[in-house]
Amino acid sequence: MATLLSVCTQQEELIVKLPELRIGNLVAKVPIIQGGMAIRLSTARLAAAVANEGGIGLIAASGMPFDELRYEIRLARKLSPTGIIGINAMVAATQFAGLVRTAIEEGIDLVVAGAGFSRDMFGMGRESGTPIVPIVSSAKLARISEGLGASAVIVEGSEAGGHLGTNRSSREIVPEVVAAVKKIPVIGAGGVLDGKDIVDMLRLGANGVQMGSRFAASVECNASDELKKMYVRATDPEDIVLIQSPVGLPGQAIRNKFAETVLDGTVPPPTECDRCLKHCSHKFCIIKALSRAQQGDVETGLVFSGNNMRKVDEILPVKEIFARLKKQVAEIE
Numbered sequence: 001m002a003t004l005l006s007v008c009t010q011q012e013e014l015i016v017k018l019p020e021l022r023i024g025n026l027v028a029k030v031p032i033i034q035g036g037m038a039i040r041l042s043t044a045r046l047a048a049a050v051a052n053e054g055g056i057g058l059i060a061a062s063g064m065p066f067d068e069l070r071y072e073i074r075l076a077r078k079l080s081p082t083g084i085i086g087i088n089a090m091v092a093a094t095q096f097a098g099l100v101r102t103a104i105e106e107g108i109d110l111v112v113a114g115a116g117f118s119r120d121m122f123g124m125g126r127e128s129g130t131p132i133v134p135i136v137s138s139a140k141l142a143r144i145s146e147g148l149g150a151s152a153v154i155v156e157g158s159e160a161g162g163h164l165g166t167n168r169s170s171r172e173i174v175p176e177v178v179a180a181v182k183k184i185p186v187i188g189a190g191g192v193l194d195g196k197d198i199v200d201m202l203r204l205g206a207n208g209v210q211m212g213s214r215f216a217a218s219v220e221c222n223a224s225d226e227l228k229k230m231y232v233r234a235t236d237p238e239d240i241v242l243i244q245s246p247v248g249l250p251g252q253a254i255r256n257k258f259a260e261t262v263l264d265g266t267v268p269p270p271t272e273c274d275r276c277l278k279h280c281s282h283k284f285c286i287i288k289a290l291s292r293a294q295q296g297d298v299e300t301g302l303v304f305s306g307n308n309m310r311k312v313d314e315i316l317p318v319k320e321i322f323a324r325l326k327k328q329v330a331e332i333e
């Protein structure tokens with residue numbers, strides 16, 4: 001498997017070329033997965049734009065009714081007929097199995113599963129030949145995943161946005177996972193914002209990267225302008241906080257009025273509940289809190305964010321993000 005960056009001389013210039021990323025039979029020309037971002041931040045338009053640049057685009061399925069997921073997958077296919085499109089779903093969601101089944105019925109290219117772990121999903125992938133890619137935060141879970149039939153693992157560290165499974169940096173965990181798995185690709189996630197971050201991750205032995213924050217602040221991200229502007233305004237490490245999510249995991253987010261109420265215990269509990277989670281603390285409704293932020297209510301909504309969001313100072317189209325990343329990579333010696 002080509003893990004190392006190939007370095008070639010061209011017009012006396014050192015060009016660092018990014019390797020392809022192979023997951024099962026899929027070959028992504030650029031080893032970048034756009035991380036799934038719920039609720040409805042990474043929908044068809046973003047996933048397709050990333051796929052059209054040679055990366056892998058993920059539709060965040062969590063919180064979507066099955067019909068909406070079908071619609072988004074079909075739209076992404078229309079916008080990117082030859083690109084690689086996957087879904088991301090939270091294992092912690094009550095509808096997890098149904099979302100995975102729906103995506104497989106629609107002929108999705110791969111399924112990425114975060115916020116929990118399910119043995120059953122590997123069976124669903126095996127029956128249909130769909131690559132199943134769990135998000136893990138330890139070498140132990142990576143090895144177990146490979147044994148169960150994972151086609152790759154995404155190793156997410158404490159820099160990542162959203163729910164976290166560890167307080168350790170992805171830079172520490174990636175080499176441990178690379179040493180622990182035998183054959184499957186390893187994808188590093190958390191704090192990858194620019195070309196240097198990509199090269200650093202590949203030099204640690206990863207075969208590719210998953211990026212969330214950079215794409216959250218893209219033109220194609222399906223969030224209100226208010227939310228995207230908030231990402232650009234986050235310039236200080238102190239702007240980022242860890243809150244306890246009702247899912248039972250810490251969640252990394254931007255400090256705002258809502259996050260403060262979670263931190264000081266005054267957050268209002270849900271007034272109604274449609275039991276979207278297998279286990280919920282009922283401290284607040286996470287779907288409603290994330291949806292409020294997606295709609296533009298950035299003070300009473302929950303704004304998930306990676307802890308390196310300060311590196312993002314502009315909302316850019318996906319095409320431009322890829323062009324800049326490639327240029328930054330090419331400038332590295």
Ligand SMILES: Cc1cc2nc3c(=O)[nH]c(=O)nc-3n(C[C@H](O)[C@H](O)[C@H](O)COP(=O)(O)O)c2cc1C
Nearest residue numbers: 035036037038114160161162190191212213304306
């Ligand atoms: C706004 C936002 C929402 C996210 N939602 C999800 C999600 O629904 N499911 C998931 O597995 N990961 C989610 N993540 C994590 C990303 O997919 C990705 O792994 C992570 O953000 C990588 O770290 P980075 O933001 O530093 O690039 C989310 C991240 C962000 C920033």
